[in-house]
Amino acid sequence: xxxxxxxxxxxxxxxxxxxxxxxxxxxxxxxxxxxxxxxxxxxxxxxxxxxxxxxxxxxxxxxxxxxxxxxxxxxxxxxxxxxxxxxxxxxxxxxxxxxxxxxxxxxxxxx
Numbered sequence: 001x002x003x004x005x006x007x008x009x010x011x012x013x014x015x016x017x018x019x020x021x022x023x024x025x026x027x028x029x030x031x032x033x034x035x036x037x038x039x040x041x042x043x044x045x046x047x048x049x050x051x052x053x054x055x056x057x058x059x060x061x062x063x064x065x066x067x068x069x070x071x072x073x074x075x076x077x078x079x080x081x082x083x084x085x086x087x088x089x090x091x092x093x094x095x096x097x098x099x100x101x102x103x104x105x106x107x108x109x110x111x
Contacts, residue, residue, distance in 0.1 A: 002034040002111040004061075006095055009068070009105040018053045019066045022109055030095055034111050036088045037061070040080055047076045049108075067108035074100035 007027030013019075044060045050068040051058045061067045069077065078096045081089040099106050 003031045004034060004037045004111060005029040005031050005109040006092060007107055008095065008099045008102070009107050013054055013068060013105055015054050019068065019107065020052055022066075024109075027107055029109070030091050032088060032092060036086070040084065043080045044077070047073050049073060061108055062110055064110045067110065069099075069106040069108060071100055071103045071105065074106070 005024070007029040009027065041060060041063065046059055048070065049058055049061060050056055050070065051062040052066050052068075054068065074096050078093055078100070081093050081096070096106065098104075
């Protein structure tokens with residue numbers, strides 16, 4: 001079963017910092033099955049995110065890698081999750097709203 005995991009980054013990221021390793025103990029992660037993320041990828045394609053480092057601005061999630069989701073992109077993700085609302089997205093919506101409120105990044109570990 002392939003899962004995506006999302007968590008709030010409590011410390012500020014630095015421009016030269018790389019995120020290449022899976023660190024589940026560092027973040028309080030929420031798991032969601034790929035069956036609920038993969039269908040939304042076309043809608044995420046215009047949302048700015050960073051892949052592995054703040055030096056690599058991309059659009060969408062790094063499906064098989066690590067994504068750093070900036071606070072300015074939170075509302076776009078929340079809107080998409082809400083438009084496809086299911087109980088499966090409830091915890092993610094809460095997480096994204098909390099990160100936005102606190103002006104924090106979210107880290108995403110792809111499948």
